[in-house]
Amino acid sequence: MATASDHAHPRRSCSLRTLTTTTPFPHSPPGRGTRTAPRPCRSRLPTRPRRTAARIVGVTALEYALLIPVKDGRTAKSRLGVGDDGERAQLMAAFARDAISAAAAVPGTAVHVVGDEAALAEVLDGLEVTVLPDEGEGQLNRALSRAAERLARPDLAIAVLLADLPCLRTADLASALSDGHDRRFVADAAGTGTTLLVAPAGSTLDPRFGPGSAAAHRQSGARPLDAELASLRLDVDTTDDLEAALRFGVGVHTAKTASGRL
Ligand SMILES: Nc1nc2c(ncn2[C@@H]2O[C@H](COP(=O)(O)OP(=O)(O)OP(=O)(O)O)[C@@H](O)[C@H]2O)c(=O)[nH]1
Numbered sequence: 001m002a003t004a005s006d007h008a009h010p011r012r013s014c015s016l017r018t019l020t021t022t023t024p025f026p027h028s029p030p031g032r033g034t035r036t037a038p039r040p041c042r043s044r045l046p047t048r049p050r051r052t053a054a055r056i057v058g059v060t061a062l063e064y065a066l067l068i069p070v071k072d073g074r075t076a077k078s079r080l081g082v083g084d085d086g087e088r089a090q091l092m093a094a095f096a097r098d099a100i101s102a103a104a105a106v107p108g109t110a111v112h113v114v115g116d117e118a119a120l121a122e123v124l125d126g127l128e129v130t131v132l133p134d135e136g137e138g139q140l141n142r143a144l145s146r147a148a149e150r151l152a153r154p155d156l157a158i159a160v161l162l163a164d165l166p167c168l169r170t171a172d173l174a175s176a177l178s179d180g181h182d183r184r185f186v187a188d189a190a191g192t193g194t195t196l197l198v199a200p201a202g203s204t205l206d207p208r209f210g211p212g213s214a215a216a217h218r219q220s221g222a223r224p225l226d227a228e229l230a231s232l233r234l235d236v237d238t239t240d241d242l243e244a245a246l247r248f249g250v251g252v253h254t255a256k257t258a259s260g261r262l
């Protein structure tokens with residue numbers, strides 16, 4: 001179960017855009033208000049977001065479905081030269097928990113992890129996400145396209161955030177999601193990969209993740225976001241990346257898990 005110390009975010013309701021109350025919300029963009037600390041919720045298939053309820057309480061309605069693909073920890077982060085398979089799996093889980101915790105706090109956004117629900121049970125324990133099955137047969141882009149098709153709705157934008165972003169700050173993600181209405185992406189710090197792809201409502205996601213994905217997304221017509229968005233660009237694939245992330249500042253899970261490992 002996630003605790004109140006998860007990125008210092010209070011927990012939220014699974015029905016989105018919850019109620020106005022008194023709990024401060026540390027990483028919210030200015031003026032976005034506060035939240036309750038409701039119960040976490042997970043299910044295999046998402047129900048339609050309850051927008052009516054959001055309208056009744058007069059706060060932000062659902063605008064974005066955010067897909068976060070997470071691999072089974074046993075095969076993840078093979079390029080990370082830290083520890084054995086088990087330790088790498090623990091680090092990957094910590095990166096994912098920090099990224100998901102920050103993402104789940106963006107107003108108007110529902111987080112859907114794409115992956116194997118049973119294998120990820122511990123990683124996702126207590127987080128406010130739904131889980132969509134990985135139907136990609138080993139192909140990340142296929143898994144993302146299938147998940148997007150499951151959620152498709154004319155008024156819903158769909159975005160993909162990779163899970164290896166232990167530094168992610170809610171404000172950076174909120175800023176990127178609200179920067180325009182076109183199909184757009186955020187390149188990683190190296191400029192070659194992609195950490196976020198956003199497809200506006202009514203468009204096709206057309207994900208092109210993998211080696212050289214920044215160029216591939218640009219060629220597909222997506223617009224690169226040029227704002228700083230530092231915490232959204234620091235993906236961790238290698239030990240050097242992890243060191244850079246630790247220097248920048250990681251979330252609580254990664255800080256704890258990485259401690260003494262480098
Ligand atoms: N569900 C799902 N997630 C994936 C798949 N491939 C990659 N991911 C996730 O996508 C994100 C980016 O992937 P990579 O950086 O290549 O991560 P990785 O495959 O664990 O790392 P390497 O083994 O070093 O390539 C990470 O959050 C992965 O967990 C896939 O086939 N299915």
Ligand SMILES: C=C(OP(=O)(O)O)C(=O)O
Nearest residue numbers: 193194209210213235237
């Ligand atoms: C899948 C990607 O991530 P990475 O480069 O971290 O493997 C990507 O950037 O498209």
